[in-house]
Amino acid sequence: MLGSSSGGAAGNSQNYSHTARASPATVQWLLDNYETAEGVSLPRSTLYCHYLLHCQEQKLEPVNAASFGKLIRSVFMGLRTRRLGTRGNSKYHYYGLRIKAGSSLLRLMEDQQHLAMRQQPFSQKQRLKPVHKVEGMTNGTASGAGQQQQQQQGSGHVDISTQVQQYQQFLDASRALPEFPDIDLQGKSLPEGIELEHIKSFQLLYREHCEAILDVMVNLQFTLVETLWKTFWRFSQSQAGDAALAVHDESEKRLPKSCLVLLCKYEPVLRWSRDCDNSLYQGLVEILIPDVLRPIPSALTQAIRNFAKSLESWLTNAMMNIPEEMVRIKVTSANAFAQTLRRYTSLNHLAQAARAVLQNTAQINQMLSDLNRVDFANVQEQASWVCRCEDRVVQRLEQDFKLTLQQQNSLEQWAAWLDGVVSQVLKPYQHSPAFPKAAKLFLLKWSFYSSMVIRDLTLRSAASFGSFHLIRLLYDEYMYYLIEHRVAQAKGETPIAVMGEFASLGRGLNQLDPDKGTSILYRDCTISQTN
Template sequence: MVLQELEAQFPGRSKQIATLLQLMGEPSDAVLPSIFIYGHPSSGKTSVVRAILEKTLARSMWAFINCIECHTPRMLFEHTINQWCDWTPSYENKYTGVRRIDNIHQFVKAIQEGVALDDERTVQFGDSETRYLVLDRAERLRDMGSTLIYSLLRLAEMTGRNICVIMISTVVFDKFRVRGGAYEPLVMRFSEYTKQDTVEILRKGYTTRLIQVEGGDPVELNDEFVDGFSEIIYNIFNHNCKDINELRYLAALLFPIYIKPLKDGDSKVSERSRLYQLALPFFAKATDKLYLREVSSAEWAKETKRLDELDDAEAEDLFRKQSRDKGYFALPYYTKFLLIAAFLASYNPPRYDVRYFAKAGEARKRKKGGGTRKAKVDNLGGKMRPQLLGPKSFPVERMLAIFYSIIDDTLEDSIDIQTQITSLTTLRLLVRSNNLERLDGSRFKCNVSFQFIKAVASSVPLIAFGCPSQRFPLQNQLLAMAAAQRTRQASNNVDSSHHQSILAWLSQTYQYDSDNYDTGIQRSRVYEDYIEYLRVNEPDQQPLNAAGFGKLVKTVFPGIRTRRLGTRGQSRYNYCGIAYKQPRSSSPPQQQRRQSKSPSPSTTMMEDDTNMPMIQQQAVIVNNTGLSPSQHIGFPSNGHSEQHQLPQSDIQERDIPTLQLFTAPSTTDPSRKPEAEQLASLYHNHCQEILKLMLLNQDISDCIQRFYSTIPEPIRQIMNGDSKVMETIWRWDCVLYDTIIHVLFPSIHAPISKATHEYLKSCSSNVSSYYTMALTGYSESLTSKKMAVMYIFISKLDRLVISNQLAQAADHDLTTQAKDMLVDWEKISIDNILDGAQWMSPWGGDQGLGQQLNKVKLLLQRQCQDQIGIGAWVNWVYDIVHQHLITPHDTISWVKEAIQRWTLYSSLILRELALVEDATTLDAFRKLWMFINDYVIYLGEESIASRNMAAMNSAKTEMQLPRTFSSSDSYPSSSLS
């Protein structure tokens, strides 16, 4: 009878109830000395134990102790004796206990001897019937001494009485163990509730009842309706909340909102989907407001009543505003702290962890006087400050250490940190930076901007600190971020009308000039031109000082150098690398006025090019060093690229090509044409700087960050809101990336230094984070366009770097082992290869394949005689692919099948080489064929890309794309045709 009542009262706990009843037996039976019960919070442990004791035993036969309330051994012992004696401190007994017990020895003695309540009554413990001691939240016993827990577990043995100690905890018993070992209790686990059990528990709080419908008959809310509501609560909140008490609390507050459309007559009981849609905004709001206890139940009821009185338009605007203020992602409470910890680990140097996160202060050495003063690193505005270098990878252990430091509270055991890390990785908020196959030493990068993490920090109430009205102080624990942000905002304030006019005047008056890079223009002369410009055009304007004007000059011409040139006593500071756009007379003001009357060469060129297609205007590369047409950047016509193969380190600044001036984009608003022209000039200078830095293997993060943070506000508005301007910016990026690839890789096998390979790999892995941080605050449309073309560029750059490395490795083996490779090749069986490839040869028989195999022998012979290098092999592969494997009329599926056939031929050749007994060059052949296979796949990919682009052009003929990303020239194989 008792078992059935308890099973009906506690769904999902039948097994645990039956086990406890069986262990307890009759009151006079001997029982186990100790039982340890553990499980997740709100899994019914305490409720089940109390209910069993209440229904089977008298109140004086068991004592229930909460270890949080009784936080000292004395309180624990005295409360236990008081409950066993059915003694309650009151006014009559002067609020005293039965007996004072200070330690475990006195507690054991009291149990053995009994306690005298008065002269007539003495209470004995465990002599005839079992006494139970229930210790809830038993993990707090670990703070009361190392021996107390094990003394309680052996209490029956120490006292010689029939006493059973039941410990209830959310922590497994392994956390209670010590090195010396101890008595092992019977361990019982309360598992998590299943969905069916949870729904049944939620439903137990409701009974069938009638509600009055406005203007209609009463409606009955039966068990089926309540089950549907309970399932909705479970599906919405169970992912973030496993606590059954919290779910019951949320269900009690949301149920009146759920049934309100029924009372108003707006819905029926059977229309559950409609009820769910009407209540969904309140469910989303309840996740933050109720679960995090930002508001009380009364405040929640008042707020929902106010929202209910709003009309649909006002409610939708309010909900949209709140969603925007919350940030981009609705993350759980502790997951936000985990993301903040990842951001701090990415942007704070590890040596500062002790200063910001350790409980003890950082030990600092006392500075002594004397010695040479070391240069101080500028962490606020320097080029090497962490915030502009992009996120750094960090071990997961360091992130967790910061996480546990900033939450400053004991984390609940129901929260799975590893699951939260996986969720952040799935959302791409964290990025794995090392190999996934490594199970230990996982490293991550934080892939969010400062504005994003600032919004997350501002949305985190400090509940764990007892300050729910305050937010997480991010700036206090992030090295120099606040100061760097203020510096960046100060630089963004260059948006006054005067500053805009100066930026436009600088762009129209001066230009980059590589011929003038060692001399330039005197800095004082440029400032005099500025003063004269103000005198003529803005006489009432107060001029900027020299330092402020110099910042504007560097804004228009990033990367410009200032050098002191001249003889002793006559030297002056010069801006090196710029020149006047027009020949300048000795009188700056007259020249300036003439410029305002007559168009500049750049303006004339823009007007003359208006009849050209957009791509032809943007994709032309001009070199100001006076090269002949045959010396322009491109591919050699004879198919041998050795004449143009220069190591990357030989590229000098004077050899860097100059991009043609960008044509001002058309705008949807004709009045914004001046801003569009200024954007074209600024963006051209920016692209030229990026081109120079990448060709010289220099860091580009500072250049990217500086450009996008100093864009004037009017120009930023057309970049964010004008679709035509966005399209033009996308095309300019294509021109920049196209130029970089063509200069770095004049052919796929051009020798490139190892340092350049490492630089390109590092650049491709970090450039996305550079742009992610720099484009913070810009529109999503512009960001998505720029990131899309950047990812294509990175993909192609990585592809060419790998192919180039394979080509150089193969070329090295050809140079050193050509004779041995020829000897080994002559030992293989050509017939075996032909037999294996006979059934799928694309050359119409064995003759074509046999000719290609003989071609390999001829190439090896030429390599021994003339040292032809890897270039001849590239030409041979290119001819095979475009004459035999792939033709212009083939479909995409045919191209893929051709690549698979080539893979079969390669495997047959390597198999025969492996069967040669005394072959010494098998590794050399593997490297050679690895490059050949990679090049064949590359040409196949280019062919598929060109066919896809042709299909897109046929569907949308007005769309034109730059050549790098259209793959119409099958780069770089066009140099080998």
């Protein structure tokens, strides 16, 4: 029978005093913040996230999730593990464990619940003013959190996790990690020294690893992603030290590193890891930037961009002793994730700049006046010769554009119009293998035609040229965003997977699908924005 306090756990100190790399401070932190009780539970990945925050504050080297689980069970005797939640939205929980009533971790849990329950539209929310006093989210002091923030600012990373409640309205934490399929062996024989149990252990450890990444990202603890990668891939500067600790490492018992290395060369595992990463990263993009047009605070935008810039170096460093085949797969997906974050934040930056133009009546009237002077007959003649644009389609788009501009529509209404244009033009290719090619060709035509209009405005020294240039940049980028998603939908893949496929072909890294062709045009946003 589990008790309602941690007194029993404290009396069993000899059971956990020998646990590998478990500092007395960590054991005391567990006893100070958690207690056993009947009928309650805590997500296993959430508890590990709390532990990583504790290690960051205390400047301790964290153990991996498996070793931490062993420590939990030695401190709190009799815990059971259950998988709770609906299918596709379930997590492993420690059943019989809860946070103490007086623990500061309750604040963190409340923030997570607020994130998950956020349903109010942005227009109904009050803009929050900057917080001048840093409130601790864990057991650390406010001064310590402030020092950490200053250190990270000096290194290019701004830690906004201590103000996660400020940014909860801009995230969508209701998304859960999708279920991962079992590894399809495709009839291939197992590598020498590998058994089916090793395959199952890898699947379980990888799932737990991805859940931990999701949790730290929801709490905006971006720098902890590097720590999670290092713990999963058994990173160590000293191989001798690694070997000495292996005997006590719970993950080593579940999947020896020698087996992990062999699996990193096994093609079915490589394919499965790539697919899992694409699902994880797509979910993270939709959590961090659920709406590319809605305003995002500059601090959150900057934190996301800095995180994206660091991804590849963090990952390659954490995997320095892992076979090249797996490193290539992981880096390709991570790069697609990083590029997507950079493009979406740049698109969001453009959207906010354009919103001011679209709300200015004087500027709109000037744009209409300048647009009526454009020689559309000449533009159409050149565009038709280069792109074979149909006259009726171009004329309809021209008329719709002028009408929408005259009505002084909002940015969201413009976005709906652009979406309608894409749907109308690509309708004949729906459910056709030619859809991706037709979509990319339309994107090229759109870009060329809009450049011809800007050229005419430039030659005429139009007074509203700056406004048109900004609007053109936004519409081109948003059109690219729409095409990217339509192509992904047509291929039955995530946008991250589509972008990763092209990136791997471009770099010559994809050894798994050499016959696949380029899936979508790939480029980075060249927006004038602070990096």
